[in-house]
């Protein structure tokens with residue numbers, strides 16, 4: 001009895017476990033290795049790309065192993081030969097068949113439609129007048145642990161996901177959804193890690209609870225970082241707008257024209273150039289600090305003060321969010337809490353002093369940029385107009401001194417807000433947690449490793465500009481009940 005030759009065709013199929021296949025194979029029929037359940041026969045191998053077929057299988061195996069019942073025999077008639085088959089009964093197989101057709105269709109593969117789908121496993125081909133070699137088969141459970149892409153003579157098996165995998169994924173997603181946080185690359189990565197841990201710890205009765213908690217924790221951090229980024233961006237825009245309003249072309253032209261050394265710069269000999277650089281920096285500094293006399297300057301001061309207040313309020317909310325996460329408490333209304341904390345800072349004069357300090361740093365940072373550009377452009381022999389353009393460019397650049405300083409000021413304010421909240425709640429031990437986002441400096445990792453710190457001994461955060469690392473501590477949430485819904 002010849003077996004079917006698939007060497008020219010291609011299909012997606014399920015192969016039974018080898019021991020079971022040995023039991024099912026009958027003499028004169030398909031060999032144990034050949035026994036399979038076709039999920040979708042796709043036609044000639046020459047017409048279908050093998051990689052595409054394997055990609056479909058990879059996509060389809062992100063599900064648990066497929067359980068089915070071998071439900072007795074049937075004899076298909078109507079072809080040249082009759083076909084003796086084992087019927088395969090499984091709702092999961094119906095789903096798999098439907099998903100397979102969808103996945104193939106999405107890649108432009110339409111399978112031949114000359115037969116409907118009757119799930120079966122062919123045992124043997126029999127002449128129409130020949131007696132069946134077998135009349136009965138007891139019902140038998142079967143589990144398919146892999147799905148196969150068969151392309152001509154090439155067969156690639158791919159295991160279905162661990163049974164725990166979809167369950168753990170769901171658990172993580174549930175926790176993440178509870179946090180109200182955004183889906184970020186970091187959250188996705190954490191999910192993969194949590195799922196892998198869960199599949200390795202299936203004996204642990206608390207593993208799903210732990211996976212939910214991980215999802216919630218990652219969601220909380222994602223929300224925390226997103227809120228910080230959004231606020232930094234919003235306040236950077238506001239401060240930058242106030243800053244740019246001070247720097248009209250006319251104002252910058254006055255600065256450039258006041259540079260008496262500009263004319264001699266091009267002829268200057270090397271030793272003289274250094275002194276001219278120093279002179280340029282001093283001039284830039286003087287010119288920028290003179291902006292304080294302009295009408296728009298108080299608007300800039302207000303914008304910086306508001307940025308610091310927002311950073312500080314957000315830091316307080318973050319501190320409570322972290323404490324709530326540590327206490328397994330959900331329901332923090334971040335926006336309400338922020339509004340509340342921000343309003344409480346309304347009369348805090350300290351913020352104006354802070355704003356003055358950061359304003360000074362902004363001017364110094366901008367002066368350093370401007371001094372360099374003025375010296376460079378004088379050295380390069382640029383014309384007055386070109387010099388004004390270069391000065392305007394560096395002073396109003398998106399990534400310039402203003403954006404840098406606002407970010408730093410807000411980060412510092414957030415860390416101060418968190419620290420003062422923990423201090424006023426009588427916290428004795430405080431942790432430092434790195435953001436784990438690629439911007440972590442070695443100093444932050446050391447600070448994290450040194451946790452928990454005795455309150456007062458901890459390093460003063462931020463340890464570097466653009467730092468997103470945080471303080472974390474336990475506090476009684478009773479004082480913040482109004483922030484929870």
Ligand SMILES: [Zn+2]
Pocket residue numbers: 434435439440441444463464467468469
């Ligand atoms: Zn850091």
